[in-house]
Amino acid sequence: MHIKDRTFVVSGGASGLGLATAEELYANGGYVAILDMNPANGEKVIKQLGDRAKFFEVDVTESESLEAAVNGTVAWIKQTGKPMGGILPLAGVGLPAKLLDRDLNPVDMSRLNFVIDINLKGMLNTIRLLLPHMARNEPTTPDGERGVIVMVSSSAAFEGQVGQLSYAASKGAVRSMTLVLARDLAPNGIRAMSIAPSLFETAMSAALSEKVRQTLTKVTEFPKRLGNAKEFAGLARHCIENTYLNGECIRLDGGTRMPSKM
Incomplete structure (x- = not known):
């Protein structure tokens, strides 16, 4: 699929990997609808990018908020005349917690729900609400392609660490549902891919201690560093442009295999 003159919806698009x-999609001629809950960051990004970008404030855990953002995006697409080419639900969070604390008390369910509601339910709801608009597209290639979904999983889907139960569960679900989405949407000419990054240089990883960063560097085969967000963006772009990529979760981790704990 060509990126130029198509609209791509990126949730969590005001920071980090999103x-x-x-930025990568915009640089290649795409129109970008950025869905994020941080209006200050969102408006700053729009000013930096230009008139082919539009910001919509949203909380992906609230259906009404998400529906309003989707409706706004669809109205913008009708205004520009640039069809929806891709859905990239990249909003995500982590909140470490073991099921039992030192006194053998169970973790508060709200901590588990916080992660699952954003990383899994919010992602599914974003896709669910946007899909009907993509499925009505005219085919864009001789194969009959109408669009593509690119989701974010994690290395935790393969080697979840101590305290990552809800995070690993949510990212493992993304990995598992990639093929199901591809199969479900094949009749509609819509592909589904996911990317499983290890730790990347983002605001979240900036809070890590030096000890943790050194441990991560040691277990990375090559190159010996955390990932760069542009490397994630480049792979996301390739997932969009390569029509024969479908139903797969691609690891992006420099050969990293996480230990059980740092």
Whole structure:
């Protein structure tokens, strides 16, 4: 699929991997609808990018908020005349917690729900609400392609660490549903891919201690560093442009295999 003159919806697009992806798509001629809950960051990004970008404030855990953002995006697409080419639900969070604390008390369910509601339910709801508009596209290639979904999983889907139960569960679900989405949407000419990054240089990883960063560097085969957000964005772009990529979760981790704990 060509990126130029098509609209790509990026949730979590005002920071981190989502921002890098939005910038990559914009640089290649795409129109980018950025869905994020941080209006200050969102408006700043729009000013930096230009008139082919539009920001919509949204909380992906609230259906009404998400529906309003989707409706706004669809109205913008009708205004520009640039069809929806891709859905990239990249909003995500982590909140470490073991099921039992030192006194053998169970973790508060709200901590588990917080992660699952954003990383899994929010992602599914974003896709669910946007899909009907993509499925009505005219085919864009001789194969009959109408669009593509690119999701974010994690290395935790393969080697979840101590305290990552809800995070690993949510990212493992993304990995598992990639093929199911591809199969479900094949009759509609819509592909589904996911990317499983290890730790990347983002605001979230900036909070890590030096000890943790050194441990991560040691277990990375090559190159010996954390990932760069532009490397994630480049792979997301390739998932969009390569029509024969479908139903797969691609690891992006420099050969990293996470230990059980740092």
